[in-house]
Amino acid sequence: MAEISTPPSGDKRGEVGERLWAGSMTAITLLLVGVVVYTSAHWGFHPPSQVETIDSTSLHEGGEFSEANLGTVIAPDGSAVVRVVAQQYAFVPDCLVVPAGKPVTIRLASADVVHGFLVQGTNVNAMVVPGYVTTVHTMFKDPGERLMPCHEFCGVGHQAMWARVRVVEPSSFPSDANNKQKAVSCAP
Numbered sequence: 761m762a763e764i765s766t767p768p769s770g771d772k773r774g775e776v777g778e779r780l781w782a783g784s785m786t787a788i789t790l791l792l793v794g795v796v797v798y799t800s801a802h803w804g805f806h807p808p809s810q811v812e813t814i815d816s817t818s819l820h821e822g823g824e825f826s827e828a829n830l831g832t833v834i835a836p837d838g839s840a841v842v843r844v845v846a847q848q849y850a851f852v853p854d855c856l857v858v859p860a861g862k863p864v865t866i867r868l869a870s871a872d873v874v875h876g877f878l879v880q881g882t883n884v885n886a887m888v889v890p891g892y893v894t895t896v897h898t899m900f901k902d903p904g905e906r907l908m909p910c911h912e913f914c915g916v917g918h919q920a921m922w923a924r925v926r927v928v929e930p931s932s933f934p935s936d937a938n939n940k941q942k943a944v945s946c947a948p
């Protein structure tokens with residue numbers, strides 16, 4: 761019966777390298793999982809969970825995303841709903857005005873291809889897929905202006921597709937005294 765023995769390793773450096781490699785890969789994996797857990801729990805980063813369909817070919821013909829409805833409407837409780845259309849290669853309106861310190865719901869629909877949008881320094885980051893309404897909920901703490909670029913390649917004009925988000929004090933929110941339900945924006 762042949763004697764079974766482990767082959768002579770003879771290469772301690774190789775073994776140390778293997779352990780270093782396995783250890784660092786485990787550490788990186790744990791770090792990435794930690795980042796996902798932290799951003800979803802602490803910053804409220806998560807994919808939109810609702811599925812709401814819409815006919816992207818007829819947005820302009822009426823309904824929620826017709827031109828007159830685009831922009832911000834303030835509810836009696838002070839919260840805001842912002843409706844935006846994403847299309848090659850602009851957001852309409854291209855300047856959103858929102859109240860600071862109030863719940864803000866942003867609803868987007870695409871008129872053509874897949875777009876994406878994020879608002880710098882906030883948890884707002886989502887894709888806008890034709891045929892679906894993207895809804896995100898957020899709150900802007902401080903007044904100021906933030907950029908909202910399209911972050912999904914949508915064609916040759918992609919890099920020029922972006923909007924601004926102007927956060928203002930609720931007291932200085934532009935409102936039409938005669939018609940509080942009029943959608944407003946800061947687009948020229």
Ligand code: CUA
Pocket residue numbers: 847848849874875876910911912913914915917918919921
């Ligand atoms: Cu729209 Cu990139």
